[in-house]
Amino acid sequence: MTALCASAALNAAVSSSAYGVVRHMRGDWLKIWIASHPRSTPRSTALGSPPAGDTWAPISMALDLMADAPMRVRFAPSPTGSLHIGGARTALYNWLLARHEHGTFVLRIEDTDAERSTPENVAQILDSLQWLALDYDEGPIMQTDRSARHQEVLASLLAAGFAYRSSATAEDVKAFKAEHGADRGYRGENEGAGAVRLRVPDDGATVVHDVIRGDTRFEHVHLDDPVIARADGSVLYNFAVAIDDLDAGITIVVRGEDHLSNTPKQLLVLAAAQQLGLGGERPLPVYAHLPLLHGPDGKKLSKRHGAASVGELRDAGYLPEAIRNYLALLGWGAGDDETVLSTAELVERFTLQRVSRNPARFDETKLRWLNGIYIRKLAPGELAACLRGFLLDQQGLDPDLLDRNPGLLEQAAAISQEKIHTLADFWPLAGFFFGEPELDRAAAKRWLGADGVAMLREIRVDLAGVDSFDTTSVQGSLEAIVARGSAKPGAVYQPLRVAICGRTVSPGIFESVALLGKETTLRRIDAALDRGF
RNA sequence: GCCGCCAUCGUCUAGGGGACUAGGACGCCGCCCUCUCACGGCGGUAACACGGGUUCGAAUCCCGUUGGCGGUACCA
Numbered sequence: 031m032t033a034l035c036a037s038a039a040l041n042a043a044v045s046s047s048a049y050g051v052v053r054h055m056r057g058d059w060l061k062i063w064i065a066s067h068p069r070s071t072p073r074s075t076a077l078g079s080p081p082a083g084d085t086w087a088p089i090s091m092a093l094d095l096m097a098d099a100p101m102r103v104r105f106a107p108s109p110t111g112s113l114h115i116g117g118a119r120t121a122l123y124n125w126l127l128a129r130h131e132h133g134t135f136v137l138r139i140e141d142t143d144a145e146r147s148t149p150e151n152v153a154q155i156l157d158s159l160q161w162l163a164l165d166y167d168e169g170p171i172m173q174t175d176r177s178a179r180h181q182e183v184l185a186s187l188l189a190a191g192f193a194y195r196s197s198a199t200a201e202d203v204k205a206f207k208a209e210h211g212a213d214r215g216y217r218g219e220n221e222g223a224g225a226v227r228l229r230v231p232d233d234g235a236t237v238v239h240d241v242i243r244g245d246t247r248f249e250h251v252h253l254d255d256p257v258i259a260r261a262d263g264s265v266l267y268n269f270a271v272a273i274d275d276l277d278a279g280i281t282i283v284v285r286g287e288d289h290l291s292n293t294p295k296q297l298l299v300l301a302a303a304q305q306l307g308l309g310g311e312r313p314l315p316v317y318a319h320l321p322l323l324h325g326p327d328g329k330k331l332s333k334r335h336g337a338a339s340v341g342e343l344r345d346a347g348y349l350p351e352a353i354r355n356y357l358a359l360l361g362w363g364a365g366d367d368e369t370v371l372s373t374a375e376l377v378e379r380f381t382l383q384r385v386s387r388n389p390a391r392f393d394e395t396k397l398r399w400l401n402g403i404y405i406r407k408l409a410p411g412e413l414a415a416c417l418r419g420f421l422l423d424q425q426g427l428d429p430d431l432l433d434r435n436p437g438l439l440e441q442a443a444a445i446s447q448e449k450i451h452t453l454a455d456f457w458p459l460a461g462f463f464f465g466e467p468e469l470d471r472a473a474a475k476r477w478l479g480a481d482g483v484a485m486l487r488e489i490r491v492d493l494a495g496v497d498s499f500d501t502t503s504v505q506g507s508l509e510a511i512v513a514r515g516s517a518k519p520g521a522v523y524q525p526l527r528v529a530i531c532g533r534t535v536s537p538g539i540f541e542s543v544a545l546l547g548k549e550t551t552l553r554r555i556d557a558a559l560d561r562g563f
Numbered sequence: 564g565c566c567g568c569c570a571u572c573g574u575c576u577a578g579g580g581g582a583c584u585a586g587g588a589c590g591c592c593g594c595c596c597u598c599u600c601a602c603g604g605c606g607g608u609a610a611c612a613c614g615g616g617u618u619c620g621a622a623u624c625c626c627g628u629u630g631g632c633g634g635u636a637c638c639a
Contacts, residue, residue: 108638110639140639141639142638142639143638143639146639147639199637200637211565212564212565213564213565214565215566225637226637243568246567246568247567248567252565252566253566257636259637260637261637266637266638266639267636267638267639270639287569287632287633288633288634289633289634289639290633290634291567291568291633291634292639321568321569321632324631326574328632359575359576359588360575361576362576363575363576363577366587367577367586367588368587369575369587369588369589370588386575386576387568387569388570388576389568389569389570389631389632391574393573393575393589395589395590396574396575396588397589398589399589399590400589402601402602406602447602448602448603449599449601508598519597519598520598520599522598523599524599527599534600535599535601536598536599536600537600537601538599539598539599
């Protein structure tokens with residue numbers, strides 16, 4: 031009992047040191063927030079009495095550990111597909127935590143599923159992380175590279191009787207439950223051959239110390255003996271993840287809530303390894319299970335939900351910093367009413383205590399809004415650089431189109447900046463600066479009727495007489511037309527807009543005409559006139 | 564089925580016994596600005612899942628119900 035308390039306190043102290051969060055100090059005892067939800071009512075403990083529960087640790091022990099137990103976190107994606115938004119959010123939270131605490135961020139690739147893991151997926155995940163600017167300090171550790179160590183531990187577990195070989199099938203497990211009750215965990219026999227199962231004791235329970243959810247208790251009697259290695263000896267997730275986290279010295283495992291139910295199995299593996307002295311002096315990690323991300327319909331996020339992967343977000347024209355900001359807000363809040371937070375501010379303010387327990391829906395409209403904010407924050411030159419990369423790499427545009435006229439992209443970017451929400455919005459709005467636009471028939475019908483054509487003739491005459499053709503002079507010329515006629519401003523500007531860009535929407539008309547230049551503007555007016563409506 | 568997690572506006576959230584007539588942001592609606600679209604400004608719409616209990620007092624603590632989600636693979 032005493033030993034149990036001490037080891038729990040040890041864990042608590044280590045994890046606490048990792049965040050540097052100490053709730054209370056009383057005498058020789060220090061209260062740590064990990065064992066119950068940080069925002070829950072503190073457990074009452076009489077002054078001077080021995081600490082109740084496992085939220086208290088001796089101060090001396092904690093201080094010792096704090097000194098040399100820096101936080102180590104990891105992100106461990108499985109390369110069975112591209113990096114999805116949920117994975118990106120998990121990576122971001124780990125990264126923010128590591129940077130906030132000056133800890134270490136380890137990347138591990140969980141490729142033990144040879145059937146579904148591919149090098150292409152690994153490359154894509156690495157690329158997505160790099161694009162999001164989530165840099166790691168160690169790794170990538172390939173899980174398959176660690177098979178020697180896995181085999182070593184597996185053999186020890188087998189030899190010591192913590193695990194056994196069994197040929198039991200899913201049907202056997204079902205039959206067992208039919209006989210012993212649906213809530214009774216499966217227990218097998220050592221057959222000396224077959225898959226390796228971990229032996230779960232019937233009595234007792236494993237408690238997951240979760241810094242977001244508090245303690246979650248899993249009664250052993252309900253737990254199946256988990257299969258930890260295939261019949262061919264290759265190890266499975268719940269085994270490999272536990273050993274790898276232990277060996278990497280991970281102090282806190284931050285991952286999706288879908289792993290919560292698996293955690294007791296991993297803890298049981300860890301406990302067995304520790305009893306065999308296979309983990310050195312290292313304390314076990316504590317856990318933080320993040321709420322899941324759902325699609326707009328409340329279902330699990332999938333390919334059907336539009337931009338579900340980081341690559342698709344990139345193709346849709348979102349900026350990495352906007353994505354980091356938005357993803358951070360999905361399950362975490364700064365506590366005040368701030369929603370626009372730069373990455374530096376995120377690092378500064380991020381703590382696990384403020385992570386929500388509720389699942390969140392991925393809603394692209396808010397991301398669009400945030401992305402617009404970040405686009406407007408960019409200097410025109412920076413925006414032009416972003417646009418150039420996007421148009422060339424994501425949209426496969428011919429570089430000649432952009433480079434034919436040096437400086438044009440930056441100027442077009444400058445006058446489009448407050449009108450676009452994503453990089454993808456730019457070309458439909460401002461592509462007419464770079465080549466002949468397509469004419470929108472509805473726009474022509476509305477604005478290039480008899481009145482429009484007459485107005486266009488008048489505009490053509492006046493603009494032909496403008497010499498310097500900068501924004502100011504163009505504006506003066508066009509406003510003069512409005513002033514001397516009885517037409518509303520729109521009756522002057524819209525026909526001209528449709529003539530030069532083919533549609534009713536464009537950047538400011540004065541800026542657009544000036545940037546397009548006198549020659550092109552007049553030519554497009556003539557073309558519209560010739561077309562005859 | 565079993566085991567577990569979760570439950571505040573349509574969405575993301577603030578809230579942790581009295582400060583709640585429940586705050587902010589996105590969206591939506593209206594007005595202002597205005598050459599279009601945007602941007603910006605102002606205003607509005609809209610939520611404590613339900614039922615018990617504890618308490619002088621519950622969005623907040625407890626229990627139950629309902630609902631959602633996850634796990635239950637020789638996947639991760």
